[in-house]
Amino acid sequence: MMSRFRPVFEYGVALALLTVAWWYASGPMGIPKYLLPSPQSTVSTLWDSLVSGELWPHLWFTVRNILLGLGIGSVAGIAVAYLLYKMPRLSTFLDGPLVVFQTAPKIALAPLFVVWFGLGLTAKIVLIVSLVFFPVLMGALAGFRSIDSRMHDLAKLLKLNPFSLFWRIDLMAALPGIFVGLKIGAVQALVGAILAEWISGSDGLGYLMTFASATYKTPLLFGAVLLTSLLGIALHGLLGVIEGRLLSWKVQDGR
């Protein structure tokens, strides 16, 4: 029982220490408020804007974009990985270009996406998808390629059609690899969503940051950063829960 609460405890201590240091720097140490707002003012700003409701549309905008991009990017990543896995000849052709695209800094391409897809939602989603796609593709490909070939003997014996083979065996067997990619992709999605909002538009936590910094509303800026961090933790936690449910067969028992 203790071991279960240990990480919570450790996180708690780290968080408390950080908060105390922040409070000390902004209060007794005397760093000006416009450079470093106090924790109290940050939280109260955040709280006020949550209560007044002006924060919710921004939060929802970012969350929705992340989920949308994560969804599209994952499905596309898994689909392309499966295609490459099923067609080894195709993968010898595409391995090179894929590595180039994978290592290309997508974030640097963000302005290009705006040029191509405009200032609206499309460019934002495209950026997030491009960030999610590659880690999921690589994770899924590793997952598919590590499938026990005897499971395919089984599938052959049972005369499974390609659809059943994918859903009932290949996808399940590749899930551990897919989740490795998905967890990396989720962090990237958050980065991509915020970045896209910096560049254009007037919605989202990223926009809130640029707005706050342009108008010297430092507490709001800090609040938005805080909220983004919390969002990242929540996303990570959510994926952890889903992984725990879907991959409980994989985790070793304590014996």
Next chain:
Amino acid sequence: MITTSGLTKSFDLDGGSILALAPLDHRIEKGAFVSIVGPSGCGKSTFLRLIAGLEDASGGTIELDTGSAKRPVGFVFQDAVLLPWKTVRDNIRFPLDTAGVRRDEGNRIVSELIELVGLSGFEDALPKQLSGGMRQRAAIARALSDDPPILLMDEPFSAVDLLTRETLNDELLRIWQRTGKTILLVTHSVEEAAYLGSEVMVMSPRPGRLKKTYTVDLPHPRGEATKLDPAYHQLVAELRQDMRETE
């Protein structure tokens, strides 16, 4: 039941071609329990995989007189090859689910099989929670679940300890007698071959071919008494002699 004529298989290796199975003509009767022994590389597993349709023959024909059965063979691998994300029950159900068998009908069959292979109480366990012997029992139940007329077993008990192996052998005999299936069992053990089989095929390597076939007249049901039977010892000695000659 199973008739092969001129059945042959060669593999391509480093540009050359290796004959894994020399042309093999053989007939296996319905309801027979055929043990197949031979040293490594004698083509016994290849023979089994050809019958199962897991490999394509390089020449010759296989006829399975199994009528309209959609899946004529059940196969038990050396390791259980259970789907690790499914419980014992769902693994055994898997062939039924993928054949579109009705849920209640499937449940009935699965509980019968769990009873038959002695896995009661472990229905909801995951494969990782089972011992090697229990996993193999689940694999046998899965192979039987959509009631194939032929059961092929490729060294099914080589990964379990001796005591479990003997228990599983007895249970396999019991299952064979209860279900009347045609069983082909590949094994390294001449004792196992003699004890289980109604017929023993001895194969020899380089190239893999059928060397000899024995008809086993040991009375049924077999048990500890069989292992004291001089005829059993005679057969084991002969099989061992055959195996030596093939080395």
